[in-house]
Amino acid sequence: MVRVLVVEDERYLAEAVQTALRREAVAADVADDGEQALERLAHTAYDVVVLDRDLPGIHGDDVGRHVVASGTGTRVLMLTAAATLDDKARGFGVGADDYLTKPFEMRELVLRVRALGRRGATPPPVLEAAGLRLDPFRREVFRDGLHVPLSRKQFAVLEVLLAAGGGVVSAEDLLARAWDENADPFTNAVRITISGLRKRLGTPWVVHTVPGVGYRVGDPEDA
Structure with missing residues (x-):
């Protein structure tokens, strides 16, 4: 089962993403800010982090760098309201595996999360x-x-x-x-x-x- 951490300070959006993922049998936890995200990452192994860039306190870019530096192989899907190419370049520059601009279709997010959960993974044993x-x-x-x-x-x-x-x-x-x-x-x-x-x-x-x-x-x- 794919396990996802949704890091988003807009609570209604975080809960909407969590609900959409659960409907697809994806286990999803929520963190409201960067500090809470780092705490959850320290105690739980996640396959994918859905990460808002513009977080209060610890910035989303710093959380992304932490995920990459951890060496766990956890994938990062970056969310942001900024849609310029430079913004995307900065997101990929901190180690994001994928990028989605707000507003987005929830179905697209679920498909991207599933794709990231499979990427680079060896088929599990029968x-x-x-x-x-x-x-x-x-x-x-x-x-x-x-x-x-x-x-x-x-x-x-x-x-x-x-x-x-x-x-x-x-x-x-x-x-x-x-x-x-x-x-x-x-x-x-x-x-x-x-x-x-x-x-x-x-x-x-x-x-x-x-x-x-x-x-x-x-x-x-x-x-």
């Missing part, structure tokens, strides 16, 4: 266990050779479980890794998603509940 085969690059799941259509969230949850290599993943970890930071820790979204995932995968179940601990993927006889 995950296999208990007769399941999940291809993160092609977004496909098979059980015993038969294609299984999943919702975006079901796919994200199954990907986390398979990546655990048979280990138990708690509901809290699933929320942190398959949802975004604003997920309600008291929600029943994980239980509902697991239930729907089991139905899609069919019987006998290969997604097992470990009471009081979490969930794991294993052969039916391991239940």
